[in-house]
Amino acid sequence: MRTIIEPFRIKSVEPIRITTVEQRKGFLAEADYNLFRLPARHVLIDLLTDSGTNAMSAEQWAGVMRGDESYAGAESFYRFQGTIRDLTGCEHVIPAHQGRAAERIVFGELLRPGDLVVGNTHFDTTRANIEHQGAEALDLPCAEAAQLDLPAPFKGDINLSRLEQVLREKGSRVRMVLLTLTNNSGGGQPLSLANAKAAAELCRRFGVPLWFDAARFAENAYLVKLRTPELAGRSPREIAREFFALGQGVMMSAKKDAIVNIGGFIAVRDDAVAQQLRQALILTEGFITYGGLAGRDLEAIAQGLEEVLDEGYLQYRIASIAYVGRNLTAAGVPILQPPGGHAVYLDAKHFLPHVPVRFFPGHALACALYEHAGVRGCEIGSLMFGRRDPQTGEEQPGPMELVRLAIPRRVYTQSHMDYVVEATVELFQQRSQIGGMRIVEQAPALRHFTVRCAPVPANELPR
Secondary structure, eight states, X not given: OOSOOOSSXXXXXXXXXXXXXXXXXXXXXXXXXXXXXXXXXXXXXXXXXXXXXXXXXXXXXXXXXXXXXXXXXXXXXXXXXXXXXXXXXXXXXXXXXXXXXXXXXXXXXXXXXXXXXXESOOOHHHHHHHHHTTOEEEEOBOGGGGOTTOOOTTTTOBOHHHHHXXXXXXXTTEEEEEEESSBTTTTSBOXXXXXXXXXXXXXXXXXXXXXXXXXXXXXXXXXXHHHOGGGTTSOHXXXXXXXXXXXXXXXXXXXXXXXXXXXXXXXXSOXXXXXXXXXXXXXXXXXXXXXXXXXXXXXXXXXXXXXXXXXXXXXXXXXXXXXXHHHHHHTTOOBOSXXXXXXXXXXXXXXXXXXXXXXXXXXXXXXXXXXXXXXXXXXXXXXXXXXXXXXXXXXXXXXXXXXXXXXXXXXXXXXXXXXXXXXXXHHHHTGGGOOEEEEEEOOSSSGGGTOEEEEEOGGGSOO
């Protein structure tokens, strides 16, 4: 069948508000042209992120009702722990209230100033937490990742030759290698099992721990199954377990592939490391059997980690993302190819070739899409990953200029996706009218969350 049907029935609905273009222009101005500042009630289809925006299942809601809220040793923790142990093979499971809390604990305890963390591509909060410790986050994406229109199957891979070179030349500084599943900053692209195995072998050779950021591990496992012929007969669970068996530790924001609205965890093999991390948890998050979460949250995460590996769900999830990408491509809209696991990434540099990078084409495109159709996306470009030189005031651009349309799990239907495609194609046909953006006020770190901007009309842009 060509029609993609959602493998679930809808038992509860939430109204969304339809606004006019003129209203949205006013809302953007009130938010200082920052989509993170925009009240959600003014958004028609919200593709800002797939993190914590998921719809939970009937079984997850049943788990919420079963949640044991005992302060210490709650039954809900033991179910949570057992599910994660079975999946990752790690003995020690440490709950955290979300992914960046897990990052703060791990990096705060394991990193020192001058240390180096090497990855396929670090995401924004990961990089910020590393740099907050005085350490350095080094991205080593594979060569194919730089070619946005190249439909290579595993553009989330780490560059193995560069990894070996860094480990040989700077091994004393490298505190860990961190592989992100899938590579969010690189376009939601999967990491191949072969690449992970080769990276693990290099880590063993040079005595450096390998960690995984597992936020979208199930989508990664299913894409590996689809794109690796010799793994076609394996289940997503088996493939995920094989990935995790390669590492010494796992961090996860459960707000992605555990299909919940809050939560995360750390899983480690080493007893001494686990003890160190648990002490930090008690100091800042909560006791070791709840870690900043309610028992009901632990139940929902445990159930979600089971549901996300259902092959029927994953088939629908990946097909629905591919559907959006395929229809945009057919209309000539430039996107990062191939579509990955959780989002479609618009190639803002080619969508808006008349907007110089210093006027933030990705951010300008994201704002224009909201103004045109009420669809909120997220810039993954020079506003998020660029830097302003504190000495000269000059902008140092990011590696790519993208707009991520991140699709929440089990929230929108195919008709919503058709609307997104139609709106984006219409905007592409009017692209010459879209101007740029300039920064009015920014924070020193993670500026995209709170930045204030102002529009630069298209006729005022330098040619």
